[in-house]
Amino acid sequence: MNHLSTLITDYLRNCQIRKRLNAKTLKAYKIDLSQFEKFMSNYSSPFCKDALNSYISDLHQKYQPKTVKRKIAATKAFFHYLEFEEFLPENPFNKISLKFREPKLLPKTIPPHVIETFLSELYKKKKEAVTTYQKKCSLRNIAVVELLFATGIRVSELCSLKSENIDLINHTVLIFGKGSKERLLQITNMDVLSALNEYYSFFCKEILSCGYFFVNRLGSRLSEQSVRFMLDRHAKASDISLHITPHMFRHSFATLLLEEDVDIRYIQQILGHSSITTTEIYTHVSTQKQKNILMNKLPRNHMSIRK
Incomplete structure (x- = not known):
């Protein structure tokens, strides 16, 4: 051997x-x-x-x-x-035949009102911060969650972002995905930009020293596990029974875009999927969109039947 x-x-x-x-x-x-x-x-x-x-x-x-x-x-x-x-x-x-049936598990998403509650809790913590340490932690947590939901970025991609990957002047983020594939996304929401700018202003020294955009309390790269712990902690503080993970923000981002009639090919590019098949799983999740279609577009709705 x-x-x-x-x-x-x-x-x-x-x-x-x-x-x-x-x-x-x-x-x-x-x-x-x-x-x-x-x-x-x-x-x-x-x-x-x-x-x-x-x-x-x-x-x-x-x-x-x-x-x-x-x-x-x-x-x-x-x-x-x-x-x-x-x-x-x-x-x-x-x-060797390798074909076997793999169960299709629908991605777990976070309802929009729960995301609103979650973000509100983070901003509340920022207001209530009494020490510089508490303020800095709040700013970082807000920046992390805002970016997760604004771009659909994977948590591994987020934690691997270098300081030069986020351009706060031109409002772009350069993401290195699976297989070292690059994708450049625009950050268009002003609240998200404000959160990133405020975070950077407080962590500028640590970011430049570490090289990574998101840093922990020791001034080193923020780990994926730290992000998971943070989300779990704040979900409990917000009395949210749903177990929230970083990837659920990605799933929610994609599903909500689909419900807004965004072409699935664009969603594929934004998420960094190499195959459209991977993105198509979200077409099975968009129940709200399906409901709207059946309520407003159902041919039976436009028929007048004598009874």
Whole structure:
């Protein structure tokens, strides 16, 4: 198995240096392939079809379909590399059926009135702040939530924003998404711009020193987990029973745009989805839009029937 371990190490190095995958993706690949290596210690050859089928079956027994799909994709990409670099004469995945039914889970959204309540609580905390520390925390929390909801940005993208990625003069944010894909979004809402400007004025020194736009109390990059804790804490303070996560702001942003008749192709570009299929899930969520259509456009409404 030492040979397999070496190949995995070489592959991960290739992903880092030549593919330039981000640290989060590399970490996931490393975990998935380490698990694959450990499982294959029971087999004389990790590259035969039977061994791979056993591994895939084991994944299905242990994990949910979405996790299984990700782990198989990581392993399949590794085998594609081995075939391309001619470490393998033939890729055994070519002869394995990987189709399985994955349940479609609708994205969880936050009702607009709940978002209003949540933001109102954050601005209330800012007014009630009695110390500089409390004021700064409030300003950062407001800026984080306003940007999440104004752009549909992923929390990982938000926490990775560098100081030069947000142009407060031209009102733009440059986002580096999955696969190192860039997208430039306009920040048009004046309340959002005001929140970002006020945050920057209080954190300018820490931002310039750290290099990241959103910083924690120690002056380092704000972590995704810190954002999740903050949202959970303020939801409870606002007596909101709904468990709010950063990604729910993204889902709500997309759903509400769709309900405002924004073309799904534009929503795809704004969210940074590589495939329109990913964006189309929001067409199943827009129940309010569906209700409005059936109330106002239903052909039966315009018929006069004698009774």
